[in-house]
Amino acid sequence: MSDLLVPIIVMLVLVFGEAGILHLTGRQKIDWHDVVFNINSGHIVLWLFRCTEVLCYGLVFSRFSLHLFDSVSPVWLWLFTLLAWDFGFYWLHRLHHTLRPLWAVHVVHHQGEHFNLSLGVRNSWYSSLTGIPFFLVLAVLGVPLSVFLVVSVLHYSVQFFNHNALTPKLSWLEYLFVTPSHHRVHHYKARRFADSNYGGTFIFWDKLFGTFCHVTPPVEPGYGVQGERPSSNPLRESNLPFLRMLGVRKTRVQPPRRFNASATIVIAGALLLFGLVLGYIQLYGYDIERVTTQQTALFLLLAAGSIALGGISDGQRWGVVLWLLVTLGLPLLFIGIWDWRQPYWLGVMAGLVVHAIALLAGQGRRVNEPQREPV
Numbered sequence: 001m002s003d004l005l006v007p008i009i010v011m012l013v014l015v016f017g018e019a020g021i022l023h024l025t026g027r028q029k030i031d032w033h034d035v036v037f038n039i040n041s042g043h044i045v046l047w048l049f050r051c052t053e054v055l056c057y058g059l060v061f062s063r064f065s066l067h068l069f070d071s072v073s074p075v076w077l078w079l080f081t082l083l084a085w086d087f088g089f090y091w092l093h094r095l096h097h098t099l100r101p102l103w104a105v106h107v108v109h110h111q112g113e114h115f116n117l118s119l120g121v122r123n124s125w126y127s128s129l130t131g132i133p134f135f136l137v138l139a140v141l142g143v144p145l146s147v148f149l150v151v152s153v154l155h156y157s158v159q160f161f162n163h164n165a166l167t168p169k170l171s172w173l174e175y176l177f178v179t180p181s182h183h184r185v186h187h188y189k190a191r192r193f194a195d196s197n198y199g200g201t202f203i204f205w206d207k208l209f210g211t212f213c214h215v216t217p218p219v220e221p222g223y224g225v226q227g228e229r230p231s232s233n234p235l236r237e238s239n240l241p242f243l244r245m246l247g248v249r250k251t252r253v254q255p256p257r258r259f260n261a262s263a264t265i266v267i268a269g270a271l272l273l274f275g276l277v278l279g280y281i282q283l284y285g286y287d288i289e290r291v292t293t294q295q296t297a298l299f300l301l302l303a304a305g306s307i308a309l310g311g312i313s314d315g316q317r318w319g320v321v322l323w324l325l326v327t328l329g330l331p332l333l334f335i336g337i338w339d340w341r342q343p344y345w346l347g348v349m350a351g352l353v354v355h356a357i358a359l360l361a362g363q364g365r366r367v368n369e370p371q372r373e374p375v
Helices: 002-025 032-039 043-064 074-096 100-110 117-121 127-141 145-161 171-175 180-186 204-208 234-245 263-284 293-313 317-337 343-362
Strands: none
Touching: 002 032, 002 117, 002 145, 002 263, 032 117, 032 263, 032 293, 043 127, 043 145, 043 263, 043 293, 074 100, 074 127, 074 145, 074 204, 100 127, 100 234, 117 145, 127 145, 234 293, 263 293, 263 343, 293 317, 317 343
């Protein structure tokens, strides 16, 4: 599964590399807790639903495909898929901003208040599920699963690049492709900007359907969405929009911070957790048809670790308790019960133990930070 791991590792290097450059050059004040949330916004749960998307695509292709591309040149197949995928994404993205249930999923991405590469991987748990109806058309038409996966990775890579804060305008490429300057406008807090530039890779969809905006305001209006500042808890942020749709309002106010975990501790925890997610992907890939007890236990612990890390970022002691349970549970399962003694797993387990000790040593510092109020 190295074809899956390498892009993820490169993504992590680029996210933290860009953040370091922005911090050292003073071009952007980096909120490291925000960066951690972005890379910790529940990617193990996202992976589960991405696997569901792939499973659905494979089933539809095998049972309902019209096989229209069986005798077509591979060149035309790839060109068609590149354009058709992006066309489907344009309408998926546009409807995310139009239909309230889809906005409840997409709002997590727009809550990010800093425009940098980490924002490109900030998503709701349910992002992959919303794309299923839009891309199954390709399966029905006869685009093979392998082609769909490669094209998806290419487009998502372009979208990831378009969240970077370092690239200037790209000359003539601005007329054909979505670029960081286009997508930066889409993330402005003002609604008139956010409801434009929906394209993923090609900007001509926006020009064709009247949603293109090239106007950059003289004073940057800021990023994010109007209303309450988000927490760092992926469980809360992925599900709270749906509770609000149902009229549940009592969860608006966040509890006061009980302690202040250092950015170093939070970043180290996020990297250790991501290391475990990489191991999970290496072991199980896209296969969710033959789920084992070990896979289920590992998945639940990683999901709990993601939520715990969010609680730690928010200064909540329950996050520390849950993180300690995860860091105790994983070595117990891996070494004591499953006897997984490969160097990779042993190294990550050792890192978790050291991290838990460091967290306990520093978590007693209280802060007198006021409760976050809705903006």
